[in-house]
Amino acid sequence: QQQVKQSPQSLIVQKGGISIINCAYENTAFDYFPWYQQFPGKGPALLIAIRPDVSEKKEGRFTISFNKSAKQFSLHIMDSQPGDSATYFCAASTGNQFYFGTGTSLTVIP
C-alpha cells in the first residue's frame, strides 16, 4: 500500500516556467514532509521540508504548499531552470520511518 501518492509521474516545463508536483497522504500521524531531488546515479538530496502546523514554506525558488485538511502538499519550483531537471520525491514521516512517493521526473527545456 502506497503511503504517499505522488503526481505527475513526469513533467516537462519551459525554462522560466513554474513546475508543480503534488502529493497526498492518508496517515494523519505524519508530522514531517520533506521533498528530495535526485540526479541519476546519486542519492536523494533534501530540498525543503515542512511541518503540518505551517501552510506554506518558501526557500529561494522552491515553495511547499501544505493543506492539512485535504492531506495534500505540493512543491512549486519558480523560474524553472535546465539544471532543475531531475527526479523529485515527496516523503512523509512519523519520526522513525519515512515513506516516499514514486517520484516525478522533471525536464526543463531551454
Added chain:
Amino acid sequence: DTGVSQDPRHKITKRGQNVTFRCDPISEHNRLYWYRQTLGQGPEFLTYFQNEAQLEKSRLLSDRFSAERPKGSFSTLEIQRTEQGDSAMYLCASSGLWETQYFGPGTRLLVL
C-alpha cells in the same frame, strides 16, 4: 568529504551468494537508515538505527536481510542467499537531532 559514504558502489553477484554493504554516516549523526530503491520508484524504508539500537524494521526486510551498527558508527547490511528480486540500489542515510536525512550515493546490486 564529510558526507555519508557507502561501499561498494556497485556489486554484481550470482543468485544464492551472500553480499554485505557498508555505510559510514556523518560522524556526529546518531540516526542511520537503510532504504532500497528500484528503477522508477522512490526509496523504500528497510530499517532504522538510533546509535547501535535497531529501532524499526520494515516488513520488507525478510529474514535473509540483516543489518548491524555495532558501535553506533558505521553500519552493515547483509543479504543472504541473494535472489534476482534483490537487484536494486541500496541507500543509506543519516541524521542528527533533526529529521533532515543526508543520503549516501548508494550501492547498486545486480543479482545474476
